[in-house]
Amino acid sequence: MPLQFAERLNKVETSAIRELFKLLGKPGIISFAGGFPDPAMFDVEGLKEASGNVLNEEPGPALQYGATEGYQPLRDQLSTFMATKGSTVAPHELIVTTGSQQALDLIGKTMISPGDKVIVEGPTFLATIQCFRLYGAELISAPIDAHGVKTDELETLIAQHKPKFVYLIPTFGNPSGAMLSLERRKKVLELAVKYDTLIVEDDPYGDLYFDAPPPPSLLALTDTVPGSRDLLAHCGTLSKVLSPGLRIGWLIAQPALLANAVMCKQFSDAHTSTFAQATASQYLKCGRMPSTLVHVRQVYAERAKAMGDALKRELGDAVAFERPRGGLFFWVRLTGAKGGIKDAGELARRAIEKGVAFVPGAPFYAENPDLATLRLSFATADVAKIEEGIARLGQALNS
Amino acid sequence: MPLQFAERLNKVETSAIRELFKLLGKPGIISFAGGFPDPAMFDVEGLKEASGNVLNEEPGPALQYGATEGYQPLRDQLSTFMATKGSTVAPHELIVTTGSQQALDLIGKTMISPGDKVIVEGPTFLATIQCFRLYGAELISAPIDAHGVKTDELETLIAQHKPKFVYLIPTFGNPSGAMLSLERRKKVLELAVKYDTLIVEDDPYGDLYFDAPPPPSLLALTDTVPGSRDLLAHCGTLSKVLSPGLRIGWLIAQPALLANAVMCKQFSDAHTSTFAQATASQYLKCGRMPSTLVHVRQVYAERAKAMGDALKRELGDAVAFERPRGGLFFWVRLTGAKGGIKDAGELARRAIEKGVAFVPGAPFYAENPDLATLRLSFATADVAKIEEGIARLGQALNS
Known part of the structure; x- marks a missing residue:
């Protein structure tokens, strides 16, 4: 059979x-x-130096089991990296994930019960759709234009569907390439507070701007909208700017969500490759990223x-x-x-x-x-x- | 709220x-x-050489996105490694996982609907219990002694509960240290065929024998029990013998199960770190493992x-x-x-x-x-x- x-x-x-x-x-x-x-x-030369440093300076911890939350030197470096992008994030406020795909998976595992509604952009990242559906989410599409999700229609959908969360790629979205305007960014955070709704900001492309930097991330803007920080989860990655093969992503979220994500990660893959984490950490430390x-x-x-x-x-x-x-x-x-x-x-x-x-x-x-x-x-x-x-x-x- | x-x-x-x-x-x-x-x-020196070779010889593919199934050179090396342990496994019959913890997670995600029954050893690996429960499994404990799971009682439990699968660590179990006897191994495979029940063999410790090799793995023994190969999934890892920090595990299973596990993995972490996979592959290739x-x-x-x-x-x-x-x-x-x-x-x-x-x-x-x-x-x-x-x-x- x-x-x-x-x-x-x-x-x-x-x-x-x-x-x-x-x-x-x-x-x-x-x-x-x-x-x-x-x-x-x-940057193969930079990564060669970084991984060489790892095996010369910290082979024991880099080759051993590590904390599910992430390798501490990398959490420190990512905290600094986020600061260069305008967000104040303490090392303990982020966890390292196996690519940002795993951050999405952990959000799904942690948040979605079968039948829960989740609002996404129409169109949105293909693997997000499938990832959330595997946890039983019913997905609702919010329409977009060149300035990202249309916040008036988003508000109507939130009020109607009371979603478990709203998933957005606000900056140079995949597949849309759209950039959410500053005005709409603030509006999204206000909606989060007004409807007590979690927003998941996926930000793999924000570093890849052409002529001028994009508006601050939703995460960075939480400082300007009281009560919004606890309602904002943020996914980042080194895949687009350094190397997808390292599989280094991260998740920033409020303490209870982060703690549950860590528990789920413990039983998903125990932790992200410490060797890859230590290599990424040495790379960020060496100053070649800018x-x-x-x-x-x-x-x-x-x-x-x-x-x-x-x-x-x-x-x-x-x-x-x-x-x-x-x-x-x-x-x-x-x-x-x-x-x-x-x-x-x-x-x-x-x-x-x-x-x-x-x-x-x-x-x-x-x-x-x-x-x-x-x-x-x-x-x-x-x-x-x-x-x-x-x-x-x-x-x-x-x- | x-x-x-x-x-x-x-x-x-x-x-x-x-x-x-x-x-x-x-x-x-x-x-x-x-x-x-x-x-x-x-073996820090060996891993230094291996990762150096990766970045000198194959930096592009090792740092890029890779196939969800695994990095092909590593799949080839793991096929050879399994052969040294007595199992004939073609490279396409295994997928690389982020540690064998992820192999367990993918089995859970692929197989378990809420309320499904799964038989495990009592006692068994703690993280397996939690991993399967997160997918809604109801776990049944089969008693063990120093020769592993008691197959008579296992048969009674299988007949009674009709489990989705039976999860065993037959060789030097965690926490039991027990080694399933050859006779019982064959009996387990016969039960698989008799009751058309999937067996999951977790084998992180089989390489770590002291005086004499253990009996062949359940996987290796499927050759001797007609019809059992399709009912046996096998999880392996390099964590105990080479380095946990690489997070290199693998899953061997029948084609339909493997295909579904690949689909689930695509949305779990896309793929295991190609840099870590390439390093493990170079290490296995260099001949230092024996x-x-x-x-x-x-x-x-x-x-x-x-x-x-x-x-x-x-x-x-x-x-x-x-x-x-x-x-x-x-x-x-x-x-x-x-x-x-x-x-x-x-x-x-x-x-x-x-x-x-x-x-x-x-x-x-x-x-x-x-x-x-x-x-x-x-x-x-x-x-x-x-x-x-x-x-x-x-x-x-x-x-």
Whole structure:
């Protein structure tokens, strides 16, 4: 007899994106599909020095079991790193997680009972949708525009659904690239207090701005909205700016939530790799992060400009989009102008044949998918590849 | 209003052991409490070479996002490592997990619906109990003796409860130190087939034998019991023999279970640190593991002998125990002889005052705890410290 699996597995679907990813092995494909940083920008020399220091200076603790809350030197460094980003966070107010994906998982495990409602942006990060559904969440989509979640409609949804929490990627969202305005940020925190509702701020991309820094994070703004700090959980990561392979993320939250997350983490993976934590800690300590950030921002800014220009040039009014001010993504809508198709899934199939790949937008919606949307990542292709890839996309649209 | 946490948190208790661990900071305490390997035995030079090779030879993939299933070179190396332990496992038949704790978590997430019954040994690994309860399992305890789980009673419990699966640590169990006999191993696999019941074999200690290798693992024995391979899931780890800080474990299971575990892992932590995986892979490739194992076995064998001798000498018939043939633990029962106490919790408190720590056995039982039991780890104290610590334990018993 086949095994009987847990009922919670019925809540998630095999991702349509996965099927598409299988096609990426085709030779010569230019891929805008991934959500990966460019490995050419990893500071390998810095990480070599950092991991060498770890095994010379602290091999015992770095190779041993560690506290579930995180390796203390890294918690100290992350506290300092958060301060450079405008947030006052004591080391004991954050825990280290195995990538920020685990921070999301721990929030789900800690907060969601089957049937609980959770509000997310429409569209939002695909893996968040599945992660929360595995814990039995019923997801409600709040609409967004180029300035992030629409706070009036968010308020209506909060009042109507009384969600367990609201999950947002306020800064250069995945997939939307949208940046929540300062005014709306304050409004979100006011809604948290007014409705006594937890807000989860996922912030993997805030460091990756182009011309000017984004508004302060929701976390940083809690100082300006009395009573909001205890209602704000914040997820951070080193994956986009340093290295995803280290799997270093963190969760900042009020004490009771953090304590329960630690208990859940104890039985999830005991603790995050102390070797990876110690390496990240040595790296942050060595002072190379600021110049790494400057470099990464500059390269992604060039690529984003190239992609925006190429989209205008090659696809014209067949597409509508806002140029992102940071992050890794363009969020594009097919307009159907001049008889072009409006089905991004169909375009994806045609595009593969022309030698370019991207991800259709539909799977990023927890409900009511917009089939005309697609996500383009400019992170891993250089300017020449971006121009060639968007030209191919134009050919696919007209094929 | 305080946050409303998920209902599943009501299933677990704050560990009594945690409270005890807080006392371990007392100066001069000799601790037999941990379940840690001795950091003095970590092959730091070997790991330095391995991580150096990673960043010289494969920095891109080792620092990038990786497949949820695991880093392919490590899957290949683990397949080879399993072969040295008598099991034929193709690389695609195993996935890498963030420590074997995550393998347990993924089994729980994949298999357990709230209310499902799971049979475990009484006593068993504490973190397994809590891990499975978080997914809503109702745990049933199967009794053990020095030869592991009693298979006649196990059969009765399987027939009665029709469990989702049976979880066993057949080789040098934690906390029991017990080694399941070859005869009983075969019987367990026959029960799996007879009752169409999944068996989960957790094997963190099998490499740590003293004088002679243990019987083949349940996994290795599936070859001898037709139909049993698909009903056997196996969890392994490098934590006890190489380094817990790498957090490298693995799960071997039939394809459908493995595929669902991969899906759950995708939303738990995306993947295990590729940097740690690549380091482990380079280490296994470099050929130092066999001599590391010889060294570790020899040191632990000496310490186990010293602890057994000291227990006989210092506590005599006030305690009953079997000498373990491998692993990290003595499992001891207070007999109450000569008017000694039979409450291991009370003894633990007295022992701390005398300068020695251990873990009482009660929390290791999912039901019907035996309050007279205690667990002593001989892993981290040298022979002189073991003798002194057991002498103190004798004083505590008579105080």
